[in-house]
Amino acid sequence: xxxxxxxxxxxxxxxxxxxxxxxxxxxxxxxxxxxxxxxxxxxxxxxxxxxxxxxxxxxxxxxxxxxxxxxxxxxxxxxxxxxxxxxxxxxxxxxxxxxxxxxxxxxxxxxxxxxxxxxxxxxxxxxxxxxxxxxxxxxxxxxxxxxxxxxxxxxxxxxxxxxxxxxxxxxxxxxxxxxxxxxxxxxxxxxxxxxxxxxxxxxxxxxxxxxxxxxxxxxxxxxxxxxxxxxxxxxxxxxxxxxxxxxxxxxxxxxxxxxxxxxxxxxxxxxxxxxxxxxxxxx
Numbered sequence: 232x233x234x235x236x237x238x239x240x241x242x243x244x245x246x247x248x249x250x251x252x253x254x255x256x257x258x259x260x261x262x263x264x265x266x267x268x269x270x271x272x273x274x275x276x277x278x279x280x281x282x283x284x285x286x287x288x289x290x291x292x293x294x295x296x297x298x299x300x301x302x303x304x305x306x307x308x309x310x311x312x313x314x315x316x317x318x319x320x321x322x323x324x325x326x327x328x329x330x331x332x333x334x335x336x337x338x339x340x341x342x343x344x345x346x347x348x349x350x351x352x353x354x355x356x357x358x359x360x361x362x363x364x365x366x367x368x369x370x371x372x373x374x375x376x377x378x379x380x381x382x383x384x385x386x387x388x389x390x391x392x393x394x395x396x397x398x399x400x401x402x403x404x405x406x407x408x409x410x411x412x413x414x415x416x417x418x419x420x421x422x423x424x425x426x427x428x429x430x431x432x433x434x435x436x437x438x439x440x441x442x443x444x445x446x447x448x449x450x451x452x453x454x455x456x457x458x459x460x461x462x463x464x465x466x467x468x469x470x471x472x473x474x475x476x477x478x479x480x481x482x483x484x485x486x487x488x489x490x491x492x493x494x495x496x497x498x499x500x501x502x503x504x505x506x507x508x509x510x511x512x513x514x
Contacts, residue, residue: 232282232358233273234351236369237331238289240388241266241324249315256319260502263327267507267514269388270335273368275513277386281366284337285354287347288328294344294473295466301427302466305415334498335514336490342483344476348373352469353480355380370394373411376403376469404444407463409435416466419443419451419459 244265245257252258274284295302310317332339340350348371355365355377363382367374370387377383378399385394410418410432417425420433443451443460451457465471472480492514499508507514 232354233277233284233366233368234354235270235273235284235286236347236351236367236371236374237286237328238347239369239371240269241327243389244269245320245324249320255314256316257323259323259326262323263330263502264504264507266327267504270331271507271510271513273388277366277368281364281384286331286335286337286339287350288339288341289346290341290343292344293346293349294476295346299416299423299462299466301415301423303414305426306413330498330502334490334494336492336495338484338487338489340480340483340487342476342480345472345480348469349472349476350480352377352472353477354484355383356470357481358484359383372402373406373467373469375399376406401444403468405440407460407467408440408443410463411467414466416463417459419456419463421459423462 245262248257248262248265249255252261270284278284328341331337332341342350347369351367351369351374355367358365359380359382365380365383367377367383367385368388369385370389372394374385375394375397376399378385378395378397386392387394408419410416410421412426412432415426417423418432418435420435421430424430425432448457448460451460495511495514496508499505499511
């Protein structure tokens, strides 16, 4: 199966469109064509080896924000500081998402409380021996940790290269120690409010990271660092999603219908996607 991080692919398409055309609002027809053409290309390139596409989306609400209120809060500030019309961008992407769910012949997974990361992690782990080879289609390095599962490979549509050559367990251990500034998660030496209050992280050298990883939980220097380690492990280790969410994702996977290919032609005609009609067999 091919697990597609649709949020990343969709947002990359709309940003490319805005940058190329020097616009602040998207043209939905252009963005739709770009996203659908990407889906077509990925299926054509990978389906013979890995099987069918599974479209994975973030929920509007996710559990990490409940656990850690500062999670990804810095992204909203970045959006507010830009000159782009984000309401129009999200409206455009949500419209195309609904169309993909209704008209396309792929499993579509969007689970309340979950990010696409959680969905992809659960499927990689639980279906490790059921589906043969699994490809994660995303440039997000958070997925490197999932390569510890049998037959899991990652391909980045952004760099157009496979993501490999990194030990997944070692990467996860270091990632937990270093935190993730793009998600608002400080390193294990720094407090929760580091990024939202514009504070500098406490220095964490490679030598100290190696020492912490080698020594494990018991050798962390004090209760505050242990507490921060637990915070980061919960937020970054994709096997740490709540048990209730884990089973909800599996239920959604087993109950998600396979799409109906008979809807494609009418959809392409209605949306005037003449160039894609010629390639309808590749969807």
